[in-house]
Amino acid sequence: MFIKHLNLVLTKHYRGFMKSVSPMNIFIQKLNPLTGTNDWVIQNEDYDYHQEVARSAFADMLHDTERNQLYERALKIAIETMHSRGKPANVLDIGTGTGLLSMMAVRNGADKVIACEAFLPMSRCAKKILDLNGLQDRVKIIPKRSTDLRVGVDGDLNEKCNILVTEVFDTELIGEGALSTFAHAHQHLLENDCIVIPDNATIYAQVVECPLAQNWNNLKDIYNDDLEQIIQVPDIIKNCPGSAAVHDIQLSQLPYTSFNTITAPTAVLRFDWSGKTPFVFERSTIQTLKSLRDGKAQMVFMWWELQMDIHAQNILSCAPYWAHPNSKSSLTREIPWRDHWMQAIYYFPQEVSVKTNQEVHLISCHDEYSLWFNLSTSLKLSDKAYINPVCECGLHAAFSRTRIGQLNNVKRNKNYMKIFEEHIDENSTILFLSEGFYFGLVASKLGAKQLYFLDTNLLSRRVLQQFIKHNNIQNVIVLETVDDLKKADLQDVNIIFGEPYFTSSILPWDNLLFLYLNDSIKQLVTGNVKIFPQKCIVKAVAVKFDHLHKIREPLGECEGFLMGDFDQLISESSNISDDLVEAQPLWEYPCLALSREVKIAEINLVNDYHSLIETKGRIDIEWNAQCNGIALWVEWNLNNSPKGVVSTGPTEDIVLGKEIQWDKYTRQGVSLFSSKSIDFVTYQFSFNFKEGNVSFKYS
Structure with missing residues (x-):
């Protein structure tokens, strides 16, 4: 009835809306996370374009005063160096965005500036900004990717440039294709004795033990207040190497007492953007380090720094406050703030227990776009130690880092346990309306008669079924759709429970999907039914x-x-x-x-x-x-x-x-x-x- 009613409502609105749709708007279907259905909505025909512009993060980057000023100082040095060699300073700005770096180059005496920007809204905007600042005749904007530029009489550039300035970095440094961008520029667009801004980059890693962060990576067994194990995490999940996907995070907001530093910050990978050494697209390095203290090596904290100029006078660091070169104290956070370049966590495939002063071997790897790390106490390494880990259990594919941490939240789970203990007995038949709520299996251990789980997400449903099998729970039926609920015999259901959580939810109130699911099945249950939450x-x-x-x-x-x-x-x-x-x-x-x-x-x-x-x-x-x-x-x-x-x-x-x-x-x-x-x-x-x-x- 609920679905039928919703379709009637949507049809009514469709007919009314279509009368008012302007030629600049279109009528499309869009998932409503609140109802779990596809709604008809009016949307600007260029909605995707506008969304990409609004979320481009150019503004965030331009508010980064230190970044801007370090780029300008490096440009000044590069231009003066070229002039001291008796050569004109011909600047190529790759990915110019608003044109800021190009305008800085002009201000510091560049003889010629060519800028490319493939994102057409920004290339058009850059031209307007040049006009606004009276520099329209000093910078040539080309709306192309740098890899599509051609040099020659009929090309985009009449001649090769001798200064390159670009910002093509992300939290992982190389995730936006920096390696291929620089390699192509050196091969096709730049003179041999060119100067590149930035000149090089160094990636730092610090091995740590951090139970707080590990909550975002590994699930924990469930215990009651008497520390008796109730639900055990399946072995396939416990032993899973996890995902190598970067966990970008504002590390400076982690409480300093929440982690145990196993090693000091260490330079593990260096990238030479200057072109003086060959570009390597796949590489592994090993650093042999001494452990600073006892602990479990669980992950690395990672960040990077840029050497902006050829003289190493200007360094841009993305380090957290305790390792930042400009930090006055390891206990203060007075360092440049960035959201476009954060720090990152990379989790080891397995925890490694270490002792103080023990030798450990940190393995750092990268391909063209990503990084991954491993740790060993022995130099006898198998090929597996260098392989980019892939989730084998499905958990890390099914859930975000935040969701895994939520499932481990002891305070949250205690609230659920209290409700279970107060309301569940041998006559309880419970319907769970949520996704991936394996904590609900506790109800079976507390003596519930029958459990139903409606989990419409394929991946989270598979994880739930692994828990059911591993813990040998017999009185559970997992349902995939609301239609499956209608086919099931729910007459005995006397408790309906939701966390609530759904993978489609974005805003806090989107989990009201629980309310819609509950409403749609009211006619399927009889008698006095307790509903949680209320x-x-x-x-x-x-x-x-x-x-x-x-x-x-x-x-x-x-x-x-x-x-x-x-x-x-x-x-x-x-x-x-x-x-x-x-x-x-x-x-x-x-x-x-x-x-x-x-x-x-x-x-x-x-x-x-x-x-x-x-x-x-x-x-x-x-x-x-x-x-x-x-x-x-x-x-x-x-x-x-x-x-x-x-x-x-x-x-x-x-x-x-x-x-x-x-x-x-x-x-x-x-x-x-x-x-x-x-x-x-x-x-x-x-x-x-x-x-x-x-x-x-x-x-």
């Missing part, structure tokens, strides 16, 4: 972010150059493609509380949820600081008790003017805006069950 409470707080707001902050100007056209481009595309609320792991982005927490809305998950829920109010700014964001989260009240709350928000009480401690195993919602001195923020919230829509607006 309420969804939406909360908000006004904040002052230290840095996160910069990813949406207009530039105005950058290093003395006007950037109005760029700001307009980003703003227009963002208005078309972005929602007011986006998801971010706020524990990585420090912010001060400027208001008390405000309850925005309360949604009853048991009854009365069919009515339109609309609320409005204000968030009063009670701390004297400029506001640049509103953070939002939900609390799932399992049993209408203050002690039965599973929160996706702060882990400690919010204190005005103090840094908020956010849950590390979920993402929160956030609305970002330019810093403002304001007294309050007004808001409007609505939840329309029939249309499957949540809206949060503010002014």
Whole structure:
């Protein structure tokens, strides 16, 4: 009935919407994470284009003052060096973006500047910015990839250049194709005695033991309060080498006490962009190191630095604060902030126990686009030690790092255990509406009569079935679709339980999909059914972010150059493609509380949820600081008790003017805006069950 009703609603809206669709809009199907169905929505015909522009991260990079200034200093040195050789300074700027580096080259005396940018919205924008700054005749913009450029009379360049400036790096350094970009440029676009900015790069790795980070990688067995093992992780999952995929993270936000340093930071890989040595696209190195202390070597923390100029006078480091060359103390975080270049964690295929002063051998590998690491206490290494690890159990393919950490969250699981112990007996037949909730198998161990799991995600369903088989649980039926539920005999179901969690969810309230699934099966169950959770409470707080707001902050100007056209481009595309609320792991982005927490809305998950829920109010700014964001989260009240709350928000009480401690195993919602001195923020919230829509607006 639910699906039929939803289709009727969609058909009605389709007919109404089509009358108002402008020639610039199109009508498409889009997954609604709230309902789990594909909705018909009106969308700008260039939506994908605008989304790519809005999320291009150029603004974040241009707010990085240190980066900008180090690039300019290196350009100045390169141009002066060419002139001292009696040669004109002919600059090639690969991936120019807004044209900032090209304009810097002109300002520092370049004789000729050619810039290429394959992303057409940006190449057009760069031309407007050159016009705005009166440099349209000094820089030639070519809307192509550098690998498509040709040199010659009829080519894009009349002659080869002798200075290359480019920024083609990501958190992994080489993930955007830096190796092939530099190699092609040296072979086809640059003179032999050219100068390259940056000149070279070095990757650093630090072997650590970090139980907090390991929670994002390995699942743990489940124990009760008496430390008796209830559910065991299958061997195939315990012994899985995991995934080599980079875990990019703001390492500086990890508590310094949360990890044990096994080795000091070590230079493990060097990349020479200057062309003086051959480019190597696949390589392995081994560093023999002494362990600083006893512990379990679980992973490496990784970052890199760029030597910007040929004299090594200007170094750009992406190190966390405890290893940063410019940090005044290992206990301070006063270093340049970057979100475009973070640090990374790479997990070892297996933990290695080490003793103080023991020799360990760190293996560092890369191919053209990615890195991976391993560790051994012996130099007798098999070929397997160098192989890029691949998940063999399905867990690391099924779940994000955040989700794995969530499954290991002891506090969260204790709340579920308490509900189980209070309500489950030998007459309990339980239906779980969630994905990958293997903790639910505890119910069988507590004596439940029958368990049903509706898990519509193929990969998480396979992981769940591995747990069922390994723990020899017989009274479980796993269902794939709502239609399978309808075919099953659910007359005896007397408990419906959800975490809730679904892989399609992005914003905190998207897990209200539990409500829709529950509503769709109400006619399939009879009698008195207990439903958990019973309420969804939406909360908000006004904040002052230290840095996160910069990813949406207009530039105005950058290093003395006007950037109005760029700001307009980003703003227009963002208005078309972005929602007011986006998801971010706020524990990585420090912010001060400027208001008390405000309850925005309360949604009853048991009854009365069919009515339109609309609320409005204000968030009063009670701390004297400029506001640049509103953070939002939900609390799932399992049993209408203050002690039965599973929160996706702060882990400690919010204190005005103090840094908020956010849950590390979920993402929160956030609305970002330019810093403002304001007294309050007004808001409007609505939840329309029939249309499957949540809206949060503010002014």
